[in-house]
Amino acid sequence: MSRFSERSAIVTGAAAGIGRATAQLLAAEGAAVAVFDIAEAGAQETAQAIEASGGRAFVRVCDISDPGSVRESVAAAREALGPLSVLCNVAGLQQWTRIEDTSYELWSRILGINLTGTYLMSQAALPHLVETRGAIVNVASSAGLRGIAYSVPYCASKGGIVMLTQSMSKELSDRGVRVNAVAPGGTLTGMMGLPMPEQASPEVMKSFPKSNLPPAEPEQIASVIAFLASEEASNVNGTVLPVDGGMIA
Ligand SMILES: NC(=O)c1ccc[n+]([C@@H]2O[C@H](COP(=O)([O-])OP(=O)(O)OC[C@H]3O[C@@H](n4cnc5c(N)ncnc54)[C@H](O)[C@@H]3O)[C@@H](O)[C@H]2O)c1
Numbered sequence: 001m002s003r004f005s006e007r008s009a010i011v012t013g014a015a016a017g018i019g020r021a022t023a024q025l026l027a028a029e030g031a032a033v034a035v036f037d038i039a040e041a042g043a044q045e046t047a048q049a050i051e052a053s054g055g056r057a058f059v060r061v062c063d064i065s066d067p068g069s070v071r072e073s074v075a076a077a078r079e080a081l082g083p084l085s086v087l088c089n090v091a092g093l094q095q096w097t098r099i100e101d102t103s104y105e106l107w108s109r110i111l112g113i114n115l116t117g118t119y120l121m122s123q124a125a126l127p128h129l130v131e132t133r134g135a136i137v138n139v140a141s142s143a144g145l146r147g148i149a150y151s152v153p154y155c156a157s158k159g160g161i162v163m164l165t166q167s168m169s170k171e172l173s174d175r176g177v178r179v180n181a182v183a184p185g186g187t188l189t190g191m192m193g194l195p196m197p198e199q200a201s202p203e204v205m206k207s208f209p210k211s212n213l214p215p216a217e218p219e220q221i222a223s224v225i226a227f228l229a230s231e232e233a234s235n236v237n238g239t240v241l242p243v244d245g246g247m248i249a
Pocket residue numbers: 012013014015016017018019036037038039042062063064065090091092093094113117139140141142183184185186187188189190191192
Protein backbone atom coordinates (compact mmCIF):
# COMPACT_ATOMS: atom_id res chain seq x y z
CA MET A 1 0.00 0.00 0.00
CA SER A 2 1.22 3.49 -0.83
CA ARG A 3 1.13 5.90 2.11
CA PHE A 4 -1.29 8.33 0.41
CA SER A 5 -3.46 6.10 -1.74
CA GLU A 6 -7.09 7.23 -1.85
CA ARG A 7 -6.14 10.51 -0.18
CA SER A 8 -6.10 14.08 -1.49
CA ALA A 9 -3.57 16.75 -0.59
CA ILE A 10 -3.10 20.47 -1.15
CA VAL A 11 0.48 21.66 -1.55
CA THR A 12 1.12 25.42 -1.70
CA GLY A 13 4.22 26.79 -3.38
CA ALA A 14 4.10 23.73 -5.62
CA ALA A 15 5.38 25.50 -8.76
CA ALA A 16 9.02 25.14 -7.71
CA GLY A 17 11.54 23.98 -5.14
CA ILE A 18 10.41 22.18 -1.99
CA GLY A 19 6.71 22.52 -2.86
CA ARG A 20 7.18 20.89 -6.26
CA ALA A 21 9.23 18.05 -4.74
CA THR A 22 6.53 17.54 -2.08
CA ALA A 23 3.69 17.50 -4.62
CA GLN A 24 5.55 14.98 -6.76
CA LEU A 25 6.38 12.72 -3.81
CA LEU A 26 2.82 12.69 -2.43
CA ALA A 27 1.49 11.96 -5.93
CA ALA A 28 4.02 9.18 -6.45
CA GLU A 29 2.75 7.63 -3.21
CA GLY A 30 -0.86 7.70 -4.35
CA ALA A 31 -2.27 11.12 -3.43
CA ALA A 32 -4.40 13.22 -5.75
CA VAL A 33 -2.60 16.55 -5.41
CA ALA A 34 -3.90 20.11 -5.66
CA VAL A 35 -0.96 22.14 -6.96
CA PHE A 36 -1.36 25.68 -5.55
CA ASP A 37 0.90 28.60 -6.50
CA ILE A 38 0.80 32.16 -7.83
CA ALA A 39 3.20 31.10 -10.59
CA GLU A 40 0.92 29.43 -13.12
CA ALA A 41 3.53 28.16 -15.61
CA GLY A 42 5.54 26.42 -12.89
CA ALA A 43 2.38 24.95 -11.37
CA GLN A 44 1.37 23.55 -14.75
CA GLU A 45 4.85 21.99 -15.15
CA THR A 46 4.54 20.31 -11.76
CA ALA A 47 1.12 18.92 -12.69
CA GLN A 48 2.41 17.68 -16.05
CA ALA A 49 5.30 15.89 -14.34
CA ILE A 50 2.85 14.26 -11.90
CA GLU A 51 0.51 13.18 -14.68
CA ALA A 52 3.39 11.91 -16.84
CA SER A 53 4.28 9.57 -13.96
CA GLY A 54 0.70 8.29 -13.76
CA GLY A 55 -0.44 10.51 -10.89
CA ARG A 56 -3.40 12.85 -10.48
CA ALA A 57 -3.03 16.64 -10.18
CA PHE A 58 -5.29 19.68 -10.06
CA VAL A 59 -3.73 23.09 -10.72
CA ARG A 60 -5.02 26.20 -9.05
CA VAL A 61 -3.52 29.69 -9.24
CA CYS A 62 -3.85 30.83 -5.65
CA ASP A 63 -2.37 33.79 -3.80
CA ILE A 64 -2.16 32.45 -0.27
CA SER A 65 -1.98 35.99 1.16
CA ASP A 66 -5.43 36.81 -0.24
CA PRO A 67 -8.36 35.51 1.84
CA GLY A 68 -10.76 35.39 -1.13
CA SER A 69 -8.29 33.53 -3.35
CA VAL A 70 -7.61 31.02 -0.57
CA ARG A 71 -11.30 30.41 0.16
CA GLU A 72 -12.22 29.87 -3.49
CA SER A 73 -9.15 27.73 -4.20
CA VAL A 74 -9.68 25.37 -1.27
CA ALA A 75 -13.34 24.95 -2.26
CA ALA A 76 -12.29 24.24 -5.87
CA ALA A 77 -9.75 21.63 -4.73
CA ARG A 78 -12.38 19.90 -2.58
CA GLU A 79 -14.78 19.92 -5.52
CA ALA A 80 -12.15 18.53 -7.92
CA LEU A 81 -10.45 15.95 -5.70
CA GLY A 82 -12.96 14.97 -3.02
CA PRO A 83 -12.26 14.85 0.75
CA LEU A 84 -8.96 16.53 1.66
CA SER A 85 -6.62 14.71 4.04
CA VAL A 86 -3.39 16.67 3.85
CA LEU A 87 -2.39 20.33 3.68
CA CYS A 88 1.26 21.19 3.12
CA ASN A 89 1.89 24.93 3.61
CA VAL A 90 5.14 25.30 1.66
CA ALA A 91 4.83 28.62 -0.23
CA GLY A 92 7.10 31.33 1.11
CA LEU A 93 9.07 34.46 0.33
CA GLN A 94 12.48 35.64 1.50
CA GLN A 95 14.38 38.85 0.75
CA TRP A 96 17.61 39.70 2.55
CA THR A 97 17.28 43.22 3.90
CA ARG A 98 18.84 45.49 6.53
CA ILE A 99 16.30 46.52 9.14
CA GLU A 100 16.86 50.20 8.19
CA ASP A 101 15.92 49.40 4.59
CA THR A 102 12.94 47.17 5.38
CA SER A 103 9.91 49.09 4.14
CA TYR A 104 6.50 48.61 5.66
CA GLU A 105 5.45 47.15 2.27
CA LEU A 106 8.23 44.53 2.29
CA TRP A 107 7.56 43.62 5.93
CA SER A 108 3.83 43.26 5.17
CA ARG A 109 4.45 41.20 2.03
CA ILE A 110 6.76 38.68 3.75
CA LEU A 111 4.52 38.38 6.82
CA GLY A 112 1.42 38.29 4.59
CA ILE A 113 2.66 35.34 2.55
CA ASN A 114 4.67 33.33 5.07
CA LEU A 115 2.62 33.72 8.24
CA THR A 116 -0.80 35.06 7.30
CA GLY A 117 -0.87 32.76 4.25
CA THR A 118 -0.25 29.74 6.46
CA TYR A 119 -3.05 30.82 8.78
CA LEU A 120 -5.49 31.52 5.91
CA MET A 121 -4.82 28.19 4.19
CA SER A 122 -5.08 26.23 7.45
CA GLN A 123 -8.33 27.92 8.45
CA ALA A 124 -9.91 27.37 5.03
CA ALA A 125 -8.87 23.72 4.85
CA LEU A 126 -9.77 22.93 8.45
CA PRO A 127 -13.40 21.79 8.01
CA HIS A 128 -12.22 19.32 5.35
CA LEU A 129 -9.34 18.07 7.48
CA VAL A 130 -11.64 17.57 10.47
CA GLU A 131 -13.89 15.47 8.22
CA THR A 132 -10.97 13.17 7.27
CA ARG A 133 -8.97 13.44 10.55
CA GLY A 134 -6.18 14.77 8.38
CA ALA A 135 -2.84 16.49 8.84
CA ILE A 136 -1.21 19.87 8.27
CA VAL A 137 2.52 20.21 7.66
CA ASN A 138 3.93 23.74 7.73
CA VAL A 139 7.31 24.84 6.43
CA ALA A 140 9.13 26.97 8.99
CA SER A 141 12.92 27.42 8.76
CA SER A 142 16.06 27.29 10.86
CA ALA A 143 15.55 31.07 10.64
CA GLY A 144 12.39 30.57 12.73
CA LEU A 145 14.36 28.86 15.49
CA ARG A 146 17.46 31.11 15.57
CA GLY A 147 17.88 34.78 14.69
CA ILE A 148 19.70 35.38 11.40
CA ALA A 149 20.95 38.82 10.33
CA TYR A 150 19.38 40.73 7.42
CA SER A 151 16.20 38.65 7.76
CA VAL A 152 14.03 40.42 10.33
CA PRO A 153 10.68 39.96 8.53
CA TYR A 154 11.55 36.43 7.39
CA CYS A 155 12.72 35.31 10.85
CA ALA A 156 9.65 36.90 12.45
CA SER A 157 7.35 35.15 9.99
CA LYS A 158 9.00 31.75 10.44
CA GLY A 159 9.11 32.10 14.23
CA GLY A 160 5.39 32.87 13.95
CA ILE A 161 4.86 29.65 12.00
CA VAL A 162 6.52 27.71 14.84
CA MET A 163 4.01 29.09 17.35
CA LEU A 164 1.06 28.83 14.95
CA THR A 165 1.96 25.14 14.53
CA GLN A 166 2.22 24.45 18.24
CA SER A 167 -0.92 26.41 19.11
CA MET A 168 -3.03 24.78 16.39
CA SER A 169 -1.78 21.32 17.37
CA LYS A 170 -3.10 21.82 20.90
CA GLU A 171 -6.42 23.27 19.77
CA LEU A 172 -7.19 20.59 17.18
CA SER A 173 -6.00 17.50 19.02
CA ASP A 174 -9.53 16.52 20.10
CA ARG A 175 -10.70 16.69 16.48
CA GLY A 176 -8.02 14.34 15.17
CA VAL A 177 -6.13 16.86 13.04
CA ARG A 178 -2.35 16.79 13.55
CA VAL A 179 -0.29 19.94 12.91
CA ASN A 180 3.50 19.74 12.54
CA ALA A 181 6.26 21.68 10.82
CA VAL A 182 9.65 21.14 9.26
CA ALA A 183 12.42 23.69 9.73
CA PRO A 184 14.74 23.38 6.73
CA GLY A 185 18.24 24.83 6.65
CA GLY A 186 19.87 25.79 3.35
CA THR A 187 18.11 23.97 0.51
CA LEU A 188 19.04 24.06 -3.17
CA THR A 189 16.12 26.04 -4.61
CA GLY A 190 15.72 29.49 -6.17
CA MET A 191 15.55 30.90 -2.64
CA MET A 192 19.17 29.99 -1.85
CA GLY A 193 20.88 32.29 -4.35
CA LEU A 194 19.15 35.53 -3.29
CA PRO A 195 21.47 38.56 -3.04
CA MET A 196 22.67 39.90 0.31
CA PRO A 197 22.27 43.63 1.01
CA GLU A 198 25.18 45.62 -0.50
CA GLN A 199 26.11 47.02 2.90
CA ALA A 200 26.08 43.63 4.68
CA SER A 201 28.89 43.53 7.22
CA PRO A 202 31.47 40.75 6.74
CA GLU A 203 31.75 40.52 10.56
CA VAL A 204 28.02 39.99 10.93
CA MET A 205 27.99 37.46 8.08
CA LYS A 206 30.42 35.30 10.12
CA SER A 207 27.62 34.87 12.70
CA PHE A 208 25.49 32.87 10.25
CA PRO A 209 24.95 29.30 11.50
CA LYS A 210 26.63 26.64 9.36
CA SER A 211 25.87 23.00 8.69
CA ASN A 212 28.55 20.32 8.49
CA LEU A 213 26.55 18.65 5.72
CA PRO A 214 26.02 20.00 2.21
CA PRO A 215 22.82 21.98 1.53
CA ALA A 216 19.75 19.77 1.13
CA GLU A 217 18.12 18.85 -2.13
CA PRO A 218 14.39 19.80 -2.13
CA GLU A 219 13.55 16.07 -2.15
CA GLN A 220 15.30 15.66 1.24
CA ILE A 221 12.89 18.18 2.76
CA ALA A 222 9.90 16.71 0.90
CA SER A 223 10.55 13.25 2.36
CA VAL A 224 10.27 14.61 5.91
CA ILE A 225 7.13 16.60 5.03
CA ALA A 226 5.59 13.40 3.61
CA PHE A 227 6.54 11.46 6.74
CA LEU A 228 4.82 14.04 8.98
CA ALA A 229 1.74 14.03 6.73
CA SER A 230 1.52 10.23 6.74
CA GLU A 231 0.04 7.74 9.19
CA GLU A 232 3.61 6.74 10.07
CA ALA A 233 3.64 9.94 12.11
CA SER A 234 0.22 9.31 13.70
CA ASN A 235 1.55 10.08 17.19
CA VAL A 236 3.61 13.10 16.13
CA ASN A 237 1.82 16.37 16.85
CA GLY A 238 2.95 19.95 17.43
CA THR A 239 6.55 19.22 16.57
CA VAL A 240 8.93 21.39 14.56
CA LEU A 241 11.47 19.09 12.99
CA PRO A 242 14.77 20.65 11.86
CA VAL A 243 15.99 19.29 8.51
CA ASP A 244 19.16 21.32 8.41
CA GLY A 245 22.12 18.97 8.43
CA GLY A 246 22.62 19.68 12.13
CA MET A 247 22.97 23.44 11.65
CA ILE A 248 21.23 24.46 14.86
CA ALA A 249 22.32 21.49 16.97
N1 LIG B 1 15.50 27.11 0.16
C1 LIG B 1 15.88 27.27 1.42
O1 LIG B 1 17.11 27.38 1.72
C2 LIG B 1 14.86 27.28 2.53
C3 LIG B 1 15.30 27.18 3.87
C4 LIG B 1 14.37 27.19 4.89
C5 LIG B 1 13.01 27.30 4.60
N2 LIG B 1 12.61 27.41 3.29
C6 LIG B 1 11.18 27.53 3.06
O2 LIG B 1 10.75 26.53 2.16
C7 LIG B 1 9.57 26.96 1.49
C8 LIG B 1 9.71 26.70 0.01
O3 LIG B 1 10.73 27.53 -0.50
P1 LIG B 1 11.70 27.08 -1.68
O4 LIG B 1 13.07 27.04 -1.12
O5 LIG B 1 11.15 25.90 -2.35
O6 LIG B 1 11.64 28.42 -2.57
P2 LIG B 1 11.05 28.67 -4.02
O7 LIG B 1 11.21 30.13 -4.20
O8 LIG B 1 11.65 27.73 -4.98
O9 LIG B 1 9.49 28.30 -3.89
C9 LIG B 1 8.57 29.15 -3.26
C10 LIG B 1 7.25 29.02 -4.01
O10 LIG B 1 6.25 29.79 -3.31
C11 LIG B 1 5.46 30.45 -4.29
N3 LIG B 1 4.79 31.61 -3.72
C12 LIG B 1 5.34 32.78 -3.32
N4 LIG B 1 4.39 33.62 -2.92
C13 LIG B 1 3.20 32.98 -3.05
C14 LIG B 1 1.86 33.35 -2.80
N5 LIG B 1 1.53 34.57 -2.35
N6 LIG B 1 0.88 32.43 -3.04
C15 LIG B 1 1.19 31.20 -3.53
N7 LIG B 1 2.45 30.81 -3.80
C16 LIG B 1 3.44 31.69 -3.57
C17 LIG B 1 6.45 30.83 -5.37
O11 LIG B 1 5.81 31.17 -6.60
C18 LIG B 1 7.32 29.59 -5.44
O12 LIG B 1 6.81 28.65 -6.38
C19 LIG B 1 9.38 28.43 1.86
O13 LIG B 1 8.40 28.55 2.87
C20 LIG B 1 10.75 28.82 2.40
O14 LIG B 1 10.68 29.90 3.28
C21 LIG B 1 13.49 27.39 2.26
